[in-house]
Amino acid sequence: MDFNDQQIERYSRHIILSEVGFEGQLKLLNSKVLVIGTGGLGAPAAMFLAAAGVGTIGLVDGDIVDLSNLQRQIIHQTKDVGKLKVLSGKETIHEINSDVKVFTYNTFVNSKNIIQIIRDQDYDFVIDGTDNFAAKFLINDACVIEKKPFSHAGIIRFNGQLTTYIPDNNTPCYRCMFKEPPPEGAVPTCSQAGVLGVMGGVIGTLQATEAIKYILGIGESLAGYLLTYDALTMNFRKIKIKHNAKCGICGEDPAIKNLIDYNNPTCDL
């Protein structure tokens, strides 16, 4: 593929990086990233991937845009309230960069559909931008089974965390760190929770960074580490995590043979 003049100009700040160049930019344009959840984390991740010229982006979300989303889900705007999130996300991506092909999946992931969605465009990398434990464990287990690299992240209040899973590399998965969802009743109630709007921006952008580095094959990923960020103290910590031989999905004798649909506690807020 040849770059046209507009593409050379659009991606010029990438192209002049010796670690990217024309070759790297071409890798990005030929790459496919699946973003599950177009909320606080998925919104900035998808937008930066689009701006970077990731050629194919999949968006998965079964929700519609709500006014209370706009405090952090920057891919959606006031005019989009009431619209399907995947549609609103697709429109924003095309406004940012019409080079990007967008595939939308207007559904929440579950044990019946997730493998099919991951395989749909043979995505190179998956970004977990979901907001609940059921989806996080499901995405983890599906990516381990499908040998698909992915970025896990979570945010709450003024805190965020992320890690990267790279298959066949003895890297720990999310379940190596967190065996199973917390018991029902243990999760904080809505009034105790909430999230500072920028948290998704910080952590979701780091997820996009991990995806881009993986596609380019540069630098060191967060495989084997959990990065934590505390916005109140501005402490970033990189905690080394080993593969857990007793892990239920990627351990030596995995107990989990089929994907699990966990129940999520609900909240009306």
Add this chain to the structure above:
Amino acid sequence: MKIMVNGEGKQLEKEVNILDLLAILHVKMPEMVSVELNGEIVDRDDFSKTMIQENDEIEFLYFMGGGSIGF
């Protein structure tokens, strides 16, 4: 005795198990915490029988969802 918890030095008066440590350090929602001891994840069922020793390095890893429905 001195231990490290999430990168910060802490003093303990005596040897305690992980459940005690979570209580001593006033961890609000221990069910939401995964514990790494000297680089190894400790199974939750082993918290009560795993004793913390001098110079141990402990990481509390917190469950984090997405914030939009509160967890």
